[in-house]
């Protein structure tokens with residue numbers, strides 16, 4: 001399984017984003033500022049939008065999925081329960097997982113944005129995909145739910161998972177770090193080495209590196225272990 005981006009470029013008026021690189025199996029984190037082109041690239045990689053120029057090659061990707069930043073863009077069921085079924089899932093299991101048992105009969109659009117995101121993530125993360133593109137999976141979630149989503153994503157054993165985010169507080173285990181800087185996608189490499197050149201590194205990561213306590217990875221446990229290292 002792999003995806004090759006060969007001089008991919010999306011141009012809109014005076015704005016553009018360019019990307020060259022290869023994504024293989026594992027968890028890829030792509031950070032970038034607001035408006036840097038995360039959603040644009042996410043859609044191109046998932047095959048939803050064509051680039052203005054360049055080529056994308058997908059090898060052994062037969063079962064792709066994109067999770068949009070705004071969970072309402074996924075809604076097809078008229079009730080929360082039907083929404084789970086529309087993903088081919090057992091509503092009882094998903095509603096328990098998302099702590100939404102009491103809301104089974106409501107329209108999904110009557111859930112709060114955070115509740116709907118929780119429901120959406122419970123549906124999308126309970127399935128296997130060759131390629132899973134997650135656009136801002138942590139937006140609208142509170143700390144507890146972000147932690148839960150990170151644990152689930154960290155446990156993904158197969159396939160290519162690509163997370164686009166400007167999140168600064170919580171992360172899953174990451175295999176390969178990328179970032180969009182000045183209109184281009186840059187590969188910073190594998191962790192932990194990539195942390196040293198990561199321009200979007202959260203302050204806690206920068207502070208740990210300055211003190212010579214580089215975390216092994218980005219999970220809360222990795223950060224805690226590095227901080228407590230003597």
Ligand SMILES: Nc1ncnc2c1ncn2[C@@H]1O[C@H](COP(=O)(O)OP(=O)(O)OP(=O)(O)O)[C@@H](O)[C@H]1O
Nearest residue numbers: 012015032033034035036037038039040041069166
């Ligand atoms: N459909 C569109 N038509 C024209 N311009 C667009 C369209 N969608 C996005 N843009 C522009 O493209 C640029 C990149 O947008 P994009 O949504 O990819 O950024 P982003 O990094 O995902 O932002 P955010 O962090 O806010 O989600 C922005 O300047 C935006 O205004």
